[in-house]
Amino acid sequence: MSETATIIDKYIASRPLGGSTDVPPPVKHICVVGGGSAGWMTALMLATTAYGPRLKVTVLESPQVGIIGVGEGSTPWLRRFFEILGIEESEWMPACNATYKSGITFDGWSTKPGFERYFHPFVSMLDNMTMHPFVDNVHARLEGANVDAHPDRFFLSTALARQAKGPRADANFPFDVWYGYHFDATLLGQFLGRKAVARGVTHLQRHVNHVLLNEQGDIAGLQLDGGETLEADLFVDCTGFASLLTGKALQTPFIGFGENLFNDAAVAMPTPLDGPLESQTVATALRHGWAWKIPLTHRQGNGYVYSSAHCSADEAETELRRHLGLLDADIPARHLKMRVGRMEKIWHRNCVAIGLSQGFIEPLEATALLYVQVTASMLVEVLEKRALGPDAQAQFNEAMRQRFENTRDYIVAHYKTNSRTDTEYWRANAENMRLSESLQAVLMTWMSRKPLVTALKAGRFGQGYPAVSWYALLAGMGIFPDAEDLVPPTAHQARHDLAAVDHFIARSLGNFPDHRELLANIPPGNSDKLLQVYAW
Incomplete structure (x- = not known):
């Protein structure tokens, strides 16, 4: 379970609704x-x-x-x-x-054949049935075996998003799916x-x-x-x-x-909703950053996050309009500047940011x-x-420092592992060596073909995101030996029946409604199923 789960679990444990204490508050x-x-x-x-x-x-x-x-x-x-x-x-x-969000599709970040697109899933209880075949195949492919290790085949959330299904199952289906929102x-x-x-x-x-x-x-x-x-x-x-x-x-x-995070600006441009209502964000790599595509019930959110050191605001807007097929459309764009980083102290004196x-x-x-x-x-x-004393403030600030830097590492990994060479922006990201020791350890462990799970659980590196997220990222980007260097798998490496995985996911899908239908009739909450998802 991620450290975020731990923080929120502790908060939940102290939250009996309607509960109270006779002790006066430390501040009024x-x-x-x-x-x-x-x-x-x-x-x-x-x-x-x-x-x-x-x-x-x-x-x-x-x-x-x-x-x-x-x-x-x-x-x-x-x-x-x-x-x-x-x-x-x-x-x-x-x-x-x-709308519901089952995860994020990353499109065009990798140029490696077969890995040009992958999905970062919000995993479900059911993925415990397919997670081990995925991780085993990842390690077999790292060892040079020609087995399927693309994450999209192994996760129910991927299929839900791509088939415009909502991530809340029928009432009689006793398994929860972890999801977010747009x-x-x-x-x-x-x-x-x-x-x-x-x-x-x-x-x-x-x-x-x-x-x-x-x-x-x-x-x-x-x-x-x-x-x-x-x-x-x-x-x-x-x-x-x-x-x-x-x-x-x-x-x-x-x-x-x-x-090591070059993007510092964005341009946003909503458009009418068109086509199926997929329960996913799509992040498409463009020349100097990436474009988001987010479906709401009344419109589609679009935008381009880019590096102002590599292109101007006008160039970014033109590229976004071209990407959307709206070069001649009279749709206004909104430009934003971003300050990427963190305050040295989140809690400073009598103020919390x-x-x-x-x-x-x-x-x-x-x-x-x-x-x-x-x-x-x-x-x-x-x-x-x-x-509320100095020691508590220091612990608070140290905890926030770690969380910011751990999340930063996971985001940086997306850019560091890209294989695009079409612009200086992408080349500079791939060549960036200003990485934290933690991120270097993740990448070195992967390239040395050692399991990430044990090291992640031991807390030595890559904290902040569960192991499955790291596996989905690195496998999805195709960080494997080149295809021409792969060899047929041994019987042990090919021990998982992937047709059975496909069948399992296909049958599970039948319990989930169309996304639009779900939004038209949202059922009551299902908190009794929650927080059992991140077994990894």
Whole structure:
């Protein structure tokens, strides 16, 4: 199980809905500065602490500052967030034009024959039936045996996405599938805001003119338009890339990841929804980055994440329009700049940065909202432990450092293992040697044909993502001996009946509805099946 599962499991264990404690909260008032998905998700989690209404939570949202509102995908952990809060999919998904997400297709990242496209699955309980054949075949192919080791053949989620099936099975099918969501980020923030206010969070729509610091350097209050001052005991900075509190007021140093994550800009362009409604994100490699394709119920989200050091904004927009077949279409594009990296301290003095203000590791695996959820879970945990001193802050910051860097390593691996040579951008990514020791260890272990599972479980490297994700990435990119060097497998290497694997997945598929049909009639939650998925 991944370390993210551990963090959220600990949060879940302390979350008996309706539970309370007679112990007073260590702080009386927390002010969340900034709304959007990050601010309102944090406020909702703070509103469900064991302290109940004795802990005052205020969201201060400026009417003069808009939200980015582009991110449209999640990891599977967002599902747990709604289940903890008792919010059904049938309520929030239609309100946010949301669809289901079974995983991500990576298209064009590899040029190796047979590996030009692969799927990173959100695995299911059923994959325990096919996971071992996949891993065994991977190692046989690493040893030079000509066996099928492409991940797409072995995972139910891949078939669900490609056949436009929804990842929630019929009621009589007792196996869960791990899935995420696609959604309209602006609508999601608005929905979470309504829920937070209904659960006792104070919403104040005022603009911050100045952040006031006391003699010790802590935040004493916020001077609002009109001259009033808003005071609180603890502040949460959800002001996005502006980082109004953590960055500007507290002058927290920022650690950039630009030396091995080159992308720092994006251009977005929604289009009408056309064709089948597949439960997947598609990430297609373009000349200087990659394009996303995300289906919502009312439109298709499109965008291009690229390196401004390798192409201009105008060149990126033209390439995206060409990719979409919209060179002459009168559809406006929205340009964005990204700050990729992390704050040196996520918790600095009496302020915790959450969301884009704490850091960002580009959109490739849709981790932004996951970091909001994890950080807010950790904040609730320390509040309920009443552990707000220097040691607790240091442990908090070290845990966040590790999580950012572990996720960064997994994202960097996508670029490092590419085999494109058509532009300097892709060549520079493949030639990049500024890799962490952890990532170097993963790649060296793979190339030495040793099992990743044992080392990953031992925690020596590659933390943050389960072993199956690393296997899907490296096998999906075709990091194997060249096809002409493969030899027929031995009887032991060919011991798995892949026709039986195909048959098993095909029969399992029959229990899952069409994606559109599922969205039209979303069943009640199935949290009793959850969190048994990541056996790896």
